[in-house]
Amino acid sequence: MxxxxxxxxxxxxxxxxxxxxxxxxxxxxxxxxxxxxxxxxxxxxxxxxxxxxxxxxxxxxxxxxxxxxxxxxxxxxxxxxxxxxxxxxxxxxxxxxxxxxxxxxxxxxxxxxxxxxxxxxxxPSMLLKPLVVRGAFGVQTRRLVRDFPDADAYTAVAEGKAAANRPDLQPGFRAWAEAVLRPSAQGFRPNLDARRLVADAVDSLTxxxxxxxxxxxxxxxxxxxxxxxxxxxxxxxxxxxxxxxxxxxxxxxxxxxxxxxxxxxxxxxxxxxxxxxxxxx
Incomplete structure (x- = not known):
């Protein structure tokens, strides 16, 4: 690779x-x-x-x-x-x-x-209205785009419960996390532009x-x-x-x-x- x-x-x-x-x-x-x-x-x-x-x-x-x-x-x-x-x-x-x-x-x-x-x-759903999507993904990005003490802490938030029934896949989720994290003053922070994420979510879903x-x-x-x-x-x-x-x-x-x-x-x-x-x- x-x-x-x-x-x-x-x-x-x-x-x-x-x-x-x-x-x-x-x-x-x-x-x-x-x-x-x-x-x-x-x-x-x-x-x-x-x-x-x-x-x-x-x-x-x-x-x-x-x-x-x-x-x-x-x-x-x-x-x-x-x-x-x-x-x-x-x-x-x-x-x-x-x-x-x-x-x-x-x-x-x-x-x-x-x-x-x-x-x-x-x-179609009320959950896919532009203001709702913007608000929901705004909350999600605030939880995601911040400092974390280590890769495991970020993985837990980013993964949610997606791999709860697939422990064999958890190393794969952690590898995804490691690829996006960069060192920060408080540990690690994902290299993600929160404003871009929200705007792209609205464009994709609404x-x-x-x-x-x-x-x-x-x-x-x-x-x-x-x-x-x-x-x-x-x-x-x-x-x-x-x-x-x-x-x-x-x-x-x-x-x-x-x-x-x-x-x-x-x-x-x-x-x-x-x-x-x-x-x-």
């Missing part, structure tokens, strides 16, 4: 992409970094490249325009600089809502898209999704939905009705549901299987 600056973004890579060879471009979620893709990369025999999106990790100070559109422009610039021409785009959570904009920017270089628990609009852009792209689209929400006691983020509505927007979208929650699904083999299927089609 290597980490390099590419067109202003920190980009983590597993393997070395060949100019005309297949490569996975992986887009992380709202409060994550590129480190969350280590498990996916370990399951694939093709290179994986993953940027720390602006406002996160080693790209915390990267310049970017507002909203998902601003993030997409920076991702496309990094792909341009890397010279990637045969790309499967994989996005998780916010990264899945971002993916259609990146696909549009990359044009014919994209051979398929995998959406992990996002990209499709959830069912604006009309960009899913329809994948129709024009024409490449295969596969959605992997988690059976549970933030932890195994919570309902799924994407209901059957929400997915059916997304299918009406993108008729060629295929999908499956995995027995995992919104976070632990990143350790599920389904994403790697979907990538292999797209590359073989």
């Amino acid at each position: 290597a980490l390099a600056q590419v067109a202003g973004l920190a980009v983590r890579s597993w393997g070395t992409p060949a100019p005309d060879g297949p490569v996975v471009l992986a887009l992380h979620g709202l409060t994550s970094t590129s480190a969350v893709w280590a498990d996916l990369a370990g399951r694939l025999d093709v290179p994986v490249v993953a940027p720390d999106l602006p406002g996160r990790g080693f790209s915390v100070a990267a310049a970017a325009g507002p909203g998902l559109a601003g993030l997409a422009r920076e991702v496309v610039r990094s792909v341009d600089e890397l010279g990637l021409r045969h790309v499967v785009v994989v996005g998780h959570s916010m990264g899945a809502f971002l993916a259609p904009l990146v696909v549009e920017g990359l044009g014919g270089r994209v051979v398929g898209t995998v959406l992990l628990d996002g990209g499709v609009a959830p069912e 604006r009309a999704p960009h899913l329809g852009l994948l129709v024009a792209a024409g490449a295969p689209v596969h959605l992997v939905a988690a059976a549970h929400g933030a932890d195994d006691t919570k309902p799924a983020f994407l209901s059957g009705n929400a997915i059916a509505a997304g299918n009406r927007v993108v008729p060629h979208l295929t999908w499956e549901r995995v027995e995992a929650n919104h976070a632990t699904m990143l350790f599920d083999p389904a994403a790697a299987a979907a990538v292999r299927e797209l590359l073989s089609s």
